[in-house]
Amino acid sequence: MNDNGKPKLAMYWCASCGGCEISVLNIHEHILDVDAVFDIVFFPCIADFKLQDVQGYPDGYIDVCLFNGAIRNSENEEMAHLLRKKSKILVAYGSCSYEGCIPALSNLTSKEATFQTVYIDNPTIDNPDGILPQTMTKVPEGELELPFFYNTVKSLDQVVEVDYYLPGCPPEPPQIWAVLEVVIAALTQGAPLPPKGSIVGAKDVAVCEECPREKHEKTIARFYRPYEINPDPDLCLLEQGIICMGIATRGGCGALCPQVGMGCRGCYGPLPGVEDQGAKMLSAIASVIDVGDVGDDEKLLEQKIEEVIATIPDPAGTFYRFSMAHSILQRTRISENGKGDSE
Numbered sequence: 001m002n003d004n005g006k007p008k009l010a011m012y013w014c015a016s017c018g019g020c021e022i023s024v025l026n027i028h029e030h031i032l033d034v035d036a037v038f039d040i041v042f043f044p045c046i047a048d049f050k051l052q053d054v055q056g057y058p059d060g061y062i063d064v065c066l067f068n069g070a071i072r073n074s075e076n077e078e079m080a081h082l083l084r085k086k087s088k089i090l091v092a093y094g095s096c097s098y099e100g101c102i103p104a105l106s107n108l109t110s111k112e113a114t115f116q117t118v119y120i121d122n123p124t125i126d127n128p129d130g131i132l133p134q135t136m137t138k139v140p141e142g143e144l145e146l147p148f149f150y151n152t153v154k155s156l157d158q159v160v161e162v163d164y165y166l167p168g169c170p171p172e173p174p175q176i177w178a179v180l181e182v183v184i185a186a187l188t189q190g191a192p193l194p195p196k197g198s199i200v201g202a203k204d205v206a207v208c209e210e211c212p213r214e215k216h217e218k219t220i221a222r223f224y225r226p227y228e229i230n231p232d233p234d235l236c237l238l239e240q241g242i243i244c245m246g247i248a249t250r251g252g253c254g255a256l257c258p259q260v261g262m263g264c265r266g267c268y269g270p271l272p273g274v275e276d277q278g279a280k281m282l283s284a285i286a287s288v289i290d291v292g293d294v295g296d297d298e299k300l301l302e303q304k305i306e307e308v309i310a311t312i313p314d315p316a317g318t319f320y321r322f323s324m325a326h327s328i329l330q331r332t333r334i335s336e337n338g339k340g341d342s343e
């Protein structure tokens with residue numbers, strides 16, 4: 001360990017796509033400021049660090065750890081505990097770490113079904129013997145170990161205590177830099193940090209508040225996928241029947257997606273005070289569906305409503321794309337083996 005006296009920075013990935021790591025480089029020339037202020041002590045995506053390096057650090061040695069990715073397997077969980085122990089400030093960086101994101105959509109199914117799709121039914125896999133990953137394999141040289149794959153994907157705060165949350169898939173560069181500036185001021189000038197548990201790099205208002213599109217009273221008789229419609233460039237997308245989660249999503253990104261004609265997917269997570277982002281969106285949608293008339297036969301009305309709902313492809317994946325692990329549901333029950341929501 002060669003201590004140069006600078007604050008220590010780490011970044012690590014678990015169940016993730018790599019986009020969060022790249023987003024740090026998107027702060028462009030500010031990366032030079034990061035390099036000037038911090039001593040990077042663990043960042044496997046950009047430099048050759050080993051697990052033994054981290055294991056050898058004293059507890060609390062790392063000043064700030066940006067942890068991205070969800071907890072998908074036993075190795076992810078071990079790394080979360082290790083980095084918690086070695087870090088003064090642990091940041092859940094990006095949606096996977098904050099609330100499960102895309103990896104946690106597999107909580108809608110089981111480990112067995114996931115393996116079946118990935119290793120057996122996958123058209124790009126040639127696996128005639130149906131071999132699946134094993135946690136232990138004997139080879140002439142000894143035993144090879146793989147992590148244990150969990151049924152349930154968890155967010156970082158479902159396995160260790162988290163100090164701050166930086167939402168986004170991935171977080172947007174201006175937000176990343178704003179947060180790093182606060183951290184740098186705290187570490188170098190003793191400036192105060194936000195209260196523990198804060199969501200940083202985001203706003204306390206909905207994406208709709210940042211969205212420049214014209215808003216009117218919403219009434220929707222069917223939904224469209226983006227390729228099915230050429231939306232008016234100035235009007236609210238939801239009013240035009242394009243699913244836009246801006247109404248249920250925390251702002252801070254500057255309404256990037258609606259500004260280019262795509263509905264907000266919800267990547268900044270729920271609004272303050274909202275426990276379940278998907279339920280909030282469902283309730284908003286339910287209040288704007290406009291079919292039938294007062295006095296219509298109830299069965300007919302129900303059928304019309306179902307027809308409108310049927311125009312939303314994959315409702316669970318749409319409304320819980322980012323927040324499944326943090327949702328009230330968290331996962332579907334696995335009934336065939338009676339193990340419920342076991343790991």
Ligand code: SF4
Pocket residue numbers: 015016017018019020021068069093094095096097101102168169170
């Ligand atoms: S939050 Fe998005 S960009 Fe970051 S690792 Fe997860 S999927 Fe990738």
Ligand code: SF4
Pocket residue numbers: 207208209211212213215235236237238239244245246247255258263264
């Ligand atoms: S387009 Fe989306 S973000 Fe913009 S006002 Fe409509 S619902 Fe809100």
Ligand code: SF4
Pocket residue numbers: 168169207249250253254255256257258263264265266267268269
């Ligand atoms: S508009 Fe929605 S999906 Fe797009 S970056 Fe912002 S929060 Fe994420």
